[in-house]
Amino acid sequence: MEIEETAAPGRRERKKRETRAALTAAALRLALEKGPDNVTVEEISEAADVSVRTFFNYFSHKEHAILGRxxxxxxxxxxxxxxxxxxxxxxxxxxxxxxxxxxxxxxxxxxxxxxxxxxxxxxxxxxxxxxxxxxxxxxxxxxxxxxxxxxxxxxxxxxxxxxxxxxxxxxxxxxxxxxxxxxxxxxxxxxxxxxxxxxxxxxxxxxx
Structure with missing residues (x-):
């Protein structure tokens, strides 16, 4: 039981890093393809296979995702x-x-x-x-x-x-x-x- 409790935060943090990386990769790819002004948060979220709500858990706006903040x-x-x-x-x-x-x-x-x-x-x-x-x-x-x-x-x-x-x-x-x-x-x-x-x-x- 103690091992599971210790390992859980590591898995959560790894999942967070993976989600952030997926969002920044999708944002950059779409910005390069369409131009940054023509990309929407909805498109970035869909490309990263997450909800728009999840997007805003990581970035306050699309520009920070494109910048890879x-x-x-x-x-x-x-x-x-x-x-x-x-x-x-x-x-x-x-x-x-x-x-x-x-x-x-x-x-x-x-x-x-x-x-x-x-x-x-x-x-x-x-x-x-x-x-x-x-x-x-x-x-x-x-x-x-x-x-x-x-x-x-x-x-x-x-x-x-x-x-x-x-x-x-x-x-x-x-x-x-x-x-x-x-x-x-x-x-x-x-x-x-x-x-x-x-x-x-x-x-x-x-x-x-």
Whole structure:
């Protein structure tokens, strides 16, 4: 009896992951075939063999399904930030978070196609921007609590996000360069300082 009770949550979680994966796969396939604006929640649900009610248990709207939004990514990121070793630099923590998400996205095999779709759809870009900003706010707050410096925390999180976006854009232009490699180069540049020669002139007034 105890074994059954222990195993049940594992089966439930596995079923949830499978349902979410089926919905995101169906949403992406239909969006690629018909265009994201022409896809309905009903069509996505039918393609994934679930009810519309079940769809809304996982996504608030179709755009998040097409984007492949997974709340587990944010939850894992926040947990990693809060439990990071005291001697781990904030940028290193963000690098680990990014690579964990990249592994999931690459394993799905749809990274490039989803990226191309998003770049060509203003509505998807808008929803991606909104959700990314919300993620960054939560991660910045968690990092600020850990390091005690809100400004540095916000800069680290936001520049890490910018590095990822730039890496994905470059990967689209140069598909032979792996996303993880581009991300590593971007983070290395951030760590070294993107402009060590920065020196505002004496005629530049602070706050102007």
């Amino acid at each position: 997974d709340p587990e990514h944010l939850a894992s990121a926040l947990e990693r930030i809060r439990t990071a070793p005291a001697d781990q630099s904030p940028l290193t923590t963000m690098w680990l978070i990014v690579h964990a998400v990249l592994r999931d996205l690459i394993s799905e095999g749809e990274l490039s196609r989803r990226g191309e779709l998003i770049m060509g759809a203003p509505n998807l870009l808008y929803h991606l921007m909104l959700s990314s900003l919300d993620d960054e706010r939560q991660m910045s707050a968690a990092l600020a609590e850990r390091i005690g410096d809100p400004l540095r925390a916000m800069l680290v999180v936001s520049t890490a996000g910018a590095a990822c976006r730039v890496a994905m854009e470059l990967h689209k232009q140069t598909p032979d360069r792996p996303p993880a490699e581009l991300v590593d180069q971007a983070f290395q540049l951030l760590a070294q300082g993107i402009d060590p020669e920065f020196a505002p002139g004496p005629d530049v007034q602070k706050g102007s």
